[in-house]
Amino acid sequence: MIETKIREQTCDAIRTLYRHELKPDSIGLEKTKKEIPGDYTIVVFALSKISRKLPEATATEIGNFLQHKMPEIATFNVIKGFLNLVLNDHFWIKFLSKQSVQPAFGFHKPRHERPVVLEYSSPNTNKPLHLGHIRNNLLGFSLAEILKANGHKVVKANLVNDRGIHICKSMLAYMKWGQHETPASTGIKGDHLIGKYYVLFNTNYKSEIHDLIIKGLTEEEAERQAPLIVEAQEILRRWEAKDPVTVDLWRTMNGWAYEGFDVTYQRLGVDFDKIYHESETYLLGKKLVMEGLHNGILVQKDDGSIWADLRSEGLDEKLLLRSDGTSVYMTQDLGTAQLRYDDYLPSNMIYVVGNEQNYHFDVLKKVLVKLGKNYAAHINHLSYGMVELPQGKMKSREGTVVDADDLLDEMIQTAEETTRELGKANELTTEEAGKLFNTIGLGALKYFILKVDPKKNMLFDPKESIDFNGNTGPFIQYTYARIQSLLARASAAGFWWEDAQISLNLSLLPLEKETIKRLYQFQEVVIQAGDELSPAVIANYVYELAKGFNQIYQELPVLKESDGEKVLLRICLSGFTGSVIKKSMKLLGIEVPDRM
RNA sequence: GGUCCCGUAGCUCAGUUGGAUAGAGCAACAGCCUUCUAAGCUGUGGGUCGCGCGUUCGAAUCGCGCCGGGAUCACCA
Numbered sequence: 001m002i003e004t005k006i007r008e009q010t011c012d013a014i015r016t017l018y019r020h021e022l023k024p025d026s027i028g029l030e031k032t033k034k035e036i037p038g039d040y041t042i043v044v045f046a047l048s049k050i051s052r053k054l055p056e057a058t059a060t061e062i063g064n065f066l067q068h069k070m071p072e073i074a075t076f077n078v079i080k081g082f083l084n085l086v087l088n089d090h091f092w093i094k095f096l097s098k099q100s101v102q103p104a105f106g107f108h109k110p111r112h113e114r115p116v117v118l119e120y121s122s123p124n125t126n127k128p129l130h131l132g133h134i135r136n137n138l139l140g141f142s143l144a145e146i147l148k149a150n151g152h153k154v155v156k157a158n159l160v161n162d163r164g165i166h167i168c169k170s171m172l173a174y175m176k177w178g179q180h181e182t183p184a185s186t187g188i189k190g191d192h193l194i195g196k197y198y199v200l201f202n203t204n205y206k207s208e209i210h211d212l213i214i215k216g217l218t219e220e221e222a223e224r225q226a227p228l229i230v231e232a233q234e235i236l237r238r239w240e241a242k243d244p245v246t247v248d249l250w251r252t253m254n255g256w257a258y259e260g261f262d263v264t265y266q267r268l269g270v271d272f273d274k275i276y277h278e279s280e281t282y283l284l285g286k287k288l289v290m291e292g293l294h295n296g297i298l299v300q301k302d303d304g305s306i307w308a309d310l311r312s313e314g315l316d317e318k319l320l321l322r323s324d325g326t327s328v329y330m331t332q333d334l335g336t337a338q339l340r341y342d343d344y345l346p347s348n349m350i351y352v353v354g355n356e357q358n359y360h361f362d363v364l365k366k367v368l369v370k371l372g373k374n375y376a377a378h379i380n381h382l383s384y385g386m387v388e389l390p391q392g393k394m395k396s397r398e399g400t401v402v403d404a405d406d407l408l409d410e411m412i413q414t415a416e417e418t419t420r421e422l423g424k425a426n427e428l429t430t431e432e433a434g435k436l437f438n439t440i441g442l443g444a445l446k447y448f449i450l451k452v453d454p455k456k457n458m459l460f461d462p463k464e465s466i467d468f469n470g471n472t473g474p475f476i477q478y479t480y481a482r483i484q485s486l487l488a489r490a491s492a493a494g495f496w497w498e499d500a501q502i503s504l505n506l507s508l509l510p511l512e513k514e515t516i517k518r519l520y521q522f523q524e525v526v527i528q529a530g531d532e533l534s535p536a537v538i539a540n541y542v543y544e545l546a547k548g549f550n551q552i553y554q555e556l557p558v559l560k561e562s563d564g565e566k567v568l569l570r571i572c573l574s575g576f577t578g579s580v581i582k583k584s585m586k587l588l589g590i591e592v593p594d595r596m
Numbered sequence: 597g598g599u600c601c602c603g604u605a606g607c608u609c610a611g612u613u614g615g616a617u618a619g620a621g622c623a624a625c626a627g628c629c630u631u632c633u634a635a636g637c638u639g640u641g642g643g644u645c646g647c648g649c650g651u652u653c654g655a656a657u658c659g660c661g662c663c664g665g666g667a668u669c670a671c672c673a
Contacts, residue, residue, distance in 0.1 A: 025613095033616065043615060045653065055653090081653085082616065124673065166673060224671095233671095278673095305671065314599085315669090322671045329673045358600065359668050385601085386667080393666085422635065440635090452609065455601085457666070459608070468635055470621040471609080478635050486632055540610060543620085554628095554637040596635075 001523065002072065003029060006040055006085065013065040020050045031517075037077060038084030039517065045081040055081030089508045092516045093569070097502040099519075100576035106522045106583060108151035113347055115153035117340050118144050120352035121270070124161040125257035126170040126198045127396055128191035129264050129404035131387050131460060132354065135449050139384055140352040141270040141589045142450055142535040149587060150530035155344055158272040159336055162254050163279040164329065166198070168235040171249055172228065173197035173204070183256050189405065191260025194253055198396070204228060233324075240326050267408050269442070269589055274343075276336055282327045285335030289320045292371050308367045318363050333364055334371075341375045348378050350533070355383040355455070382533050385457035387449075402462055407445070411466065415441035418468050424596060436593055440474050443590045447473030450588050451539035471543050473590055476581060479546040480592040482553060483578035489559055490571045497575030500568045511556065515548045515573060522580050526587070535588055542584035549577045 007024035014020050028043035044059045051058040056078055063076040063083050074088035099105045120140020123129060129137075144154045174197045183190040205228045212222035223229070238246040265271065292298040293306055298320065300306050306321040320331055340349060351361065361381040368376035386393060387402075394401045416437040419425045425433045448466045452458045468474040487497060508516070521541070529537040558570040585592050 028615075030615085036616075041616090045615075048653095080616070126673095161673065164673065165671095303671090319671055324671080326671085328671070354667095355601070356667055357673085360673090362600095383601090388666085418635075424633085424635085448608095456609090457602070461608090464607090464622090467608095467622065470635095472621080472635085474635055475621095478633080482633055482636085489632060536610090540620090543610095547620085550636060551638095553632075554634095557632075559632055596633085 002087070002091070002520075003040070003524075005070065005072075006042070006066070009066055009069050010042060010062060012069070013062045014047065014050060017061055017065060018051050022050075032084050036079065036082075036084055037086060039087045040085045042083040042085070043081060044083055048081065059083035089506065089513070090504050092508060092513060092520075093502060093504050093506060095520055096516050096569075096572060096576060097500070097504070100572055100579070101498050106526050106580070107149045108526075110153065111151040113153075114345050115155050116147055116348045116350060117155045117157050117344055117346040118147065118350045118352070119157045119159055119340075120144075121265075121272070122159045122161060122353070123257075123261060124164075124166055125191075125194065125254045126166045127195040128189070128260060130394060130396070131402040131404065131407060132394060134268065134404050134407070134445075135384060135387050135458075136352055136354070137265070137268055137270045138446050138449050138589060139382070139454055139535060141268075142538075142587060143350070143352065143382070143533055145587045145589065146526070146529045146533075146535065146538065149526050152530075155274055155346070156272045157274045157276060157340065159276045159281075160258075160278065161329075162257075162277050163239065163250075163282065163332075164327075165232060165236050167250065167254075168232040168239065169201040169205075169228075170194050170198045171246075171253060172232050172235055173201035174253065175249070183259070189260045189263065190256030190258070191264075192403075192405075194257050194260075195396075201228065201232075236326055237324060264404050264408075267405075267442075269591075276339065278332045278336070281335040281339050282332035283335065284339055285331040285333070286321065286327055288334050288338060288371060289331060292320075297370050308363075308370060310363065310366050310370075313366055315359075315363060315366065318367065320367070330360070330363065330367070333360075334367065337364070337368060337375070337379065338373070341373075346375075346378065348380055349375070350380045350382055352382045352384065355385055357381075358383055382454065384454040385452075388457055388459050390459070390461050390463075402460065408441070411445045412437050412441035414465055415444065415468075415474075419596070428595075436596060439591045439593050440468070440477060440596065443473035443477050443585075443592075444468055445473075446588060446590050447476070447539060450535040451543070453536045454534055474596075476542055476546045476585065477590075477592050478596055479549055479553075480578055480581045480585075481594060481596040483549070483574050483581070484594045486553075486558060486574055487571070487578065490574075493559060495559075495568065495571050497571045500572045502569050502572055503565045506565055506569055509556070511548070511552050512569070512573060515545070515552060515577060518545050518548055519576055519580055522584070529587070538584050538587050542581055542588075545577060545584070546581060549574070 007027045007029055010027045011022050011024050014022050028046065030041050032038035032041045042062065044055050044062065048055045048058045059078040059081060063078060066085065067073045067076055072087050072091045073085050075086045077084050118140060121137050123133060144156050147154050177200060178197065183193050186193060205226055208226040208228055209222040212226060213219060217225065235246060239250060289298060289306055293300060298306055298308050303323040305319060305323040308318045308320055310316060310318060318330065319328060321327060340346065365376045365379055389400065391400065419437060419440065425436065428436065444466045490497065525537060525541045529535065556570065558574060559567060561567045561570060582592050
């Protein structure tokens with residue numbers, strides 16, 4: 001990469017001119033601002049201490065040295081302490097003509113090392129997926145693509161939370177009021193049917209609490225003593241005791257949830273290499289806890305409950321096993337971490353989990369360290385922000401959630417309406433049109449979510465449906481489709497961009513050069529997205545790329561250009577841009593249509 | 597209350613290993629389709645980067661203190 005070379009040569013310049021050693025990384029190198037002539041800028045303020053000369057003089061000396069040593073540098077200019085280097089067009093055109101045809105451009109060769117286990121999705125089987133889960137799933141899938149592009153082996157793992165008190169609540173409500181209805185008998189998608197009973201439980205539980213408070217109990221007492229919660233706890237005990245009737249219903253209802261989830265996953269276009277079930281990992285967790293107790297690392301209280309004392313590490317005590325011997329969330333997560341480590345010996349275990357669980361992961365790591373597990377250091381919590389509605393946080397129990405399936409339906413429907421209004425689907429078959437609406441609707445949704453920095457909370461307003469103009473998925477898809485149309489016309493005229501022989505002596509217009517430079521950047525953007533675990537880096541990049549291309553498309557003729565050499569250059573530039581758009585979108589899990 | 601995160605244009609977001617006059621989109625207004633797809637392009641207006649102090653040649657970016665918002669501190673997950 002040219003940046004590396006500039007850094008190294010700058011160090012060489014400083015060594016030669018000022019007898020001083022610097023590391024290439026310590027050179028302040030950035031892309032030149034748009035309004036100023038130049039491609040790369042070296043910030044020399046800090047170097048003037050070494051040269052003991054004014055910043056301008058230092059910059060000029062280094063500039064002269066670099067221009068002499070690097071044939072890529074055409075000229076340079078100095079503004080205050082900024083040394084702006086102008087690379088010659090030859091360099092950029094050579095890059096374009098060589099790299100545009102490399103299928104692996106921007107991607108790294110597989111590294112032969114231990115895999116990364118990337119956990120994402122991890123639904124609870126007591127309710128259907130909502131917008132928060134969509135963010136999780138899109139982030140997880142995209143990150144897997146990005147890590148693969150960086151040469152990592154990735155195991156996409158889904159840890160299904162299929163046991164616990166929350167499932168028992170849905171089960172209890174079903175036993176009481178279900179009247180043996182099933183997804184088949186009601187026509188309701190399995191996960192939604194279960195969600196219905198979860199809500200039903202909570203409604204009735206709430207009114208029981210209300211009644212008890214009226215009878216004089218405190219809120220806390222009422223929450224603990226309400227008959228429904230006591231019954232649900234009894235079901236959890238029966239389940240852990242493997243009571244056949246309980247296990248049977250549990251298996252049936254979870255099966256409904258899985259059927260429902262599979263449909264939603266498929267629509268979202270996400271998948272997994274490995275499914276873990278809490279019901280299969282909690283026993284290992286229990287075992288780890290018991291070992292810790294016997295080794296004196298954990299403590300047991302009088303009521304039989306088992307705890308980790310983390311007070312010396314700035315946290316509190318943490319329950320690991322209830323007094324009745326049943327497991328909590330942390331118990332199984334200890335087991336899952338161990339299992340995952342044993343299964344893959346991963347170099348890195350990434351958990352895509354919301355930032356509301358930051359404390360959980362602090363505790364998880366510290367407990368594992370206490371238990372002597374060195375792999376705790378490789379646990380990496382990708383803590384993403386909440387999706388908030390205008391009224392605030394979504395709450396399943398209060399019904400203020402944006403359901404995943406409903407949202408997908410709406411997005412696809414809006415895509416259809418918009419496309420028809422523009423009169424664009426007329427020539428397509430029903431099947432093609434359906435696929436296109438799906439591509440656009442999902443593209444809009446996915447891009448909307450992924451363009452935001454994962455770590456930040458984001459707002460979704462259901463009343464203002466997601467846009468299709470401006471900085472959006474469909475805008476980028478549209479740019480891609482335009483390019484494909486252009487290339488089709490080009491090949492009809494006898495030009496194939498893949499084997500275009502571009503003259504290296506052309507001079508570039510500012511718009512052309514800008515886009516070539518941006519294509520060059522793709523390589524570092526992929527690395528940055530991988531380092532930062534941030535699809536948003538890719539999303540913002542591809543938007544800039546598409547925007548820049550649209551400017552070219554609008555202002556410069558491609559096929560109608562009179563200079564044949566220029567036609568080749570622009571076709572090649574168009575084809576390369578299309579290819580990088582497609583790659584970027586693939587890293588986001590977004591498809592691009594050839595026509596729209 | 598303790599811990600952590602956030603606060604950039606009317607709205608949604610970029611920009612944060614310190615660098616040049618702080619950027620996009622949406623919304624508003626004004627233009628551009630007899631020429632490669634107008635889901636596009638061009639232009640105008642819109643900012644005490646929450647507030648204050650400090651570090652620095654230089655702060656939206658780093659430090660400290662406030663103000664405002666959120667998360668979490670469960671024998672929930």
